[in-house]
Amino acid sequence: MDNYSLGGSEVKSEASEAISEISQNKTLLVQKLTQDPPVKPEVVKGLNSVDAVFDHFKPEIEVTHENQDGVEKKETLRFSNVGDFSKKGIIDQSEYLRNLNAEKDQYLKVVKQLKSNKILKMALENDDAKEALLESIHSLLTELREK
Numbered sequence: 232m233d234n235y236s237l238g239g240s241e242v243k244s245e246a247s248e249a250i251s252e253i254s255q256n257k258t259l260l261v262q263k264l265t266q267d268p269p270v271k272p273e274v275v276k277g278l279n280s281v282d283a284v285f286d287h288f289k290p291e292i293e294v295t296h297e298n299q300d301g302v303e304k305k306e307t308l309r310f311s312n313v314g315d316f317s318k319k320g321i322i323d324q325s326e327y328l329r330n331l332n333a334e335k336d337q338y339l340k341v342v343k344q345l346k347s348n349k350i351l352k353m354a355l356e357n358d359d360a361k362e363a364l365l366e367s368i369h370s371l372l373t374e375l376r377e378k
Contacts (some may be wrong), residue, residue: 254267285311296327 278284291309298304306325314320321327344351354360 281313296325300326305353372375 275287278287289309289311291307293305293307294304296304304327306327308315308321308324310316316326322332345355354364
């Protein structure tokens, strides 16, 4: 920020900020990334990069996932760089979230098939064909479970 005073002249800033402002269409989320509060605040000097901060503090958080049956599973998410906060970074760390993501992808493929496969659409519109398709699927499931 430039300072001006009476009788003074404009002095341009020579250095730019290392961290840019967050644009107006973004949301900043701030969260505690460790389970335990610090015993006493500490001043750490010499951390000159974001990677150095991650290496020093080693942020992590324990999360609990609940599946559709109500069974809870705890996982620890560790953050070693800014990319670990992205959707992909979090999913890659969690077996539970990877499974959910794969399931979502499968559902999207089914929806795509339902929208684009004309034969399947016609079969689902006809009650007899729909029933025959369901019976085929049930028999395939039974066969797969037996193996």
